[in-house]
Amino acid sequence: MAKQVAKSAHIAGLSLTSTKELSASDLTKWAKQYLEKHGVRLNRVNNIPVRRRKGTIEKGWADLQGYDSKGIYVAVEVKKIGDTVKPEQVSRLHDVATCGGKAYICTEDEGKPILIEFGEFGEFA
Numbered sequence: 001m002a003k004q005v006a007k008s009a010h011i012a013g014l015s016l017t018s019t020k021e022l023s024a025s026d027l028t029k030w031a032k033q034y035l036e037k038h039g040v041r042l043n044r045v046n047n048i049p050v051r052r053r054k055g056t057i058e059k060g061w062a063d064l065q066g067y068d069s070k071g072i073y074v075a076v077e078v079k080k081i082g083d084t085v086k087p088e089q090v091s092r093l094h095d096v097a098t099c100g101g102k103a104y105i106c107t108e109d110e111g112k113p114i115l116i117e118f119g120e121f122g123e124f125a
Helices: 026-039 088-099
Strands: 005-006 041-042 063-066 071-079 102-109 113-117
Touching: 026 041, 026 063, 026 071, 026 102, 026 113, 063 113, 071 088, 088 102
Parallel strands: 071 102
Antiparallel strands: 005 113, 041 063, 063 071, 102 113
16 A cells, blocks of 8 residues: 555645646645645756757656755656656656655545655555
8 A cells, every 4th residue: 555645735735625637737836835844845857848959857857856854865756647657757766765765656636636655665655
């Protein structure tokens, strides 16, 4: 069973309990605010090509990256309903966890955003 770190959007001060599916942007904002309230400093990583500029980040890097108050690296992959975690992303989350970092998937459950911790053995804790 996956360890769900947060079940309610209200914990982070966001009210995301509508009946429509949450967008990736909604989930990203929620995860960033939730983790920042818990002492994590995060940066949104955007690798979408703009005009003639190609994306510059290797495949698999998480959508949110940063560190906690102890300097431990934190990575959050955001997946809305219908999205799948790609092999490169699983590999990166596994790498983060085995190197001592904290890795999460942010998705939704019954219309509410949740964080699922990725374990060091390549499994969801």
